[in-house]
Amino acid sequence: MSEAEGIRLQKVLANAGVASRRVSEQLIVEGRVRVNGVIVSELGARIDPENDLVDVDGTAVQLDATKRYVMLNKPTGVVSTMKDERGRADLRRFAEEWEERLYNVGRLDADTSGLLVLTNDGELAHVLAHPRFGVTKVYIAKVEGRVTAQTIARLTRGIELDDGPIAADRARLLDASSGSSLVELTLHSGRNRIVRRMLAEVGHPVAELVRRQFGPLHLGTLPVGRTRELTKVERGALLTLSRREPDAPPAEGVETPESEEQETS
Structure with a gap:
């Protein structure tokens, strides 16, 4: 590390856009800042931004400015891969809007639209995509027939599929x-x-399906086929989520088949 074995914590917070240096100092004095899970309340503390993990009021702070986090409202007819060997419409044109080499977190099948995350942060992508972490997703489905309250109760109570029982949260x-x-x-x-x-x-085949929410992210009013960079608040929420199990093995690559709606032939 440079700068006499680290950089002052208040300077790191200010550089990360958390608050001005003076306000950052107040946050530290009030015991609202943690470094690697330990409260730091002394203004002279120095850290290594490349290796230390910082959070304020329990929300993670992004210190690595090279990481990019993008939300896409994926259209139908697009497969969830950066390069489709069969020549189908893929995600490349959306990722090309950004300088970094981005990959999709998980997948939505070609007939499903909605929220996908594109990022170059492989560790975070592993957490979001892997079912062991229990990240919730919210879907809205247009289905055939009139669904009853009894059917809704059955979905939450649990049903039996070929590969085992399942219940909606x-x-x-x-x-x-x-x-x-x-x-x-x-x-x-x-x-x-x-x-x-x-x-x-339960007798109601899906006619249209859209994913509206992915973990702490909400699709909101983002038009179909458009992307936007995540806000500081959204990035903090994702990073906080990714630190729940720091000992989990990293993914070999960002793109992974683990998701609610996998791409299938």
């Missing part, structure tokens, strides 16, 4: 009219095409 009926229904499902399972299979099993 939450389920809501948003609308039931004109021979179709809108259903909101929240799950953390990483099984293949699980949303479509669950709804088909």
